[in-house]
Amino acid sequence: xxxxxxxxxxxxxxxxxxxxxxxxxxxxxxxxxxxxxxxxxxxxxxxxxxxxxxxxxxxxxxxxxxxxxxxxxxxxxxxxxxxxxxxxxxxxxxxxxxxxxxxxxxxxxxxxxxxxxxxxxxxxxxxxxxxxxxxxxxxxxxxxxxxxxxxxxxxxxxxxxxxxxxxxxxxxxxxxxxxxxxxxxxxxxxxxxxxxxxxxxxxxxxxxxxxxxxxxxxxxxxxxxxxxxxxxxxxxxxxxxxxxxxxxxxxxxxxxxxxxxxxxxxxxxxxxxxxxxxxxxxxxxxxxxxxxxxxxxxxxxxxxxxxxxxx
Numbered sequence: 001x002x003x004x005x006x007x008x009x010x011x012x013x014x015x016x017x018x019x020x021x022x023x024x025x026x027x028x029x030x031x032x033x034x035x036x037x038x039x040x041x042x043x044x045x046x047x048x049x050x051x052x053x054x055x056x057x058x059x060x061x062x063x064x065x066x067x068x069x070x071x072x073x074x075x076x077x078x079x080x081x082x083x084x085x086x087x088x089x090x091x092x093x094x095x096x097x098x099x100x101x102x103x104x105x106x107x108x109x110x111x112x113x114x115x116x117x118x119x120x121x122x123x124x125x126x127x128x129x130x131x132x133x134x135x136x137x138x139x140x141x142x143x144x145x146x147x148x149x150x151x152x153x154x155x156x157x158x159x160x161x162x163x164x165x166x167x168x169x170x171x172x173x174x175x176x177x178x179x180x181x182x183x184x185x186x187x188x189x190x191x192x193x194x195x196x197x198x199x200x201x202x203x204x205x206x207x208x209x210x211x212x213x214x215x216x217x218x219x220x221x222x223x224x225x226x227x228x229x230x231x232x233x234x235x236x237x238x239x240x241x242x243x244x245x246x247x248x249x250x251x252x253x254x255x256x257x258x259x260x261x262x263x264x265x266x267x268x269x270x271x272x273x274x275x276x277x278x279x280x281x282x283x284x285x286x287x288x289x290x291x292x293x294x295x296x297x298x299x300x301x302x303x304x305x306x307x308x309x310x311x
Contacts, residue, residue, distance in 0.1 A: 075197025176286030232302025
């Protein structure tokens with residue numbers, strides 16, 4: 001099933017990309033990267049990032065190729081930054097992993113996951129997952145450090161170079177993401193908001209910058225090292241969000257966002273909104289995005305944000 005679905009996806013992608021568009025293994029404007037074939041995916045570095053008020057502004061978020069926003073306990077949000085094209089000197093604050101992360105990351109082949117820890121019942125799932133899990137207890141001694149300007153637990157930072165994860169630009173090639181010129185259609189849209197029970201993301205289109213400015217919980221999202229967070233493409237992916245068998249220390253259930261399957265999505269790029277369908281047949285498959293008539297829907301070249309909204 002995996003080989004068949006990957007082969008079909010590769011054929012479809014090549015038909016779509018030739019000759020006008022090249023599959024970009026990275027999302028930063030440093031030149032396109034040739035597509036990789038089945039079994040040739042490189043590694044990415046994925047970092048779980050804190051996203052409550054005391055954790056902001058974050059560090060290293062602007063360098064990520066993809067940023068995922070997911071719901072966690074008590075309706076709050078947490079981010080996962082995925083690095084393939086370039087890795088910043090410092091990333092953080094780093095927080096704990098969730099069950100959702102393990103399923104989401106399987107589409108990246110053999111990624112490295114940097115996280116602060118996890119509840120004890122989740123440890124067996126992390127250890128059996130096809131990834132390189134590096135929490136402070138398993139990483140080199142100089143990989144993590146505690147900052148002095150914020151209270152714990154919002155002060156744990158990562159030096160990615162210490163992990164020696166060697167992300168490669170081709171690592172995103174089989175994930176289903178496609179990059180290319182703006183497709184026909186869509187409707188003009190300059191603002192979109194996604195609400196979690198206790199968190200909110202707003203994206204405002206800035207024409208002269210060609211980017212979407214991000215606000216989180218009503219405040220403009222900025223980083224300590226690269227200024228405002230401004231992705232080129234925003235994907236609002238509607239998924240099933242259900243209770244899991246895990247809880248936090250306060251007894252709040254850890255929600256699980258189902259990223260395998262199919263459903264509707266909205267892709268925001270170039271000041272327009274495109275109705276889309278997402279499809280990920282199996283955990284090892286990438287997530288494809290298509291127009292209502294089944295054509296691949298390319299993203300604008302630049303950072304991509306994917307927000308998992310409740311279907």
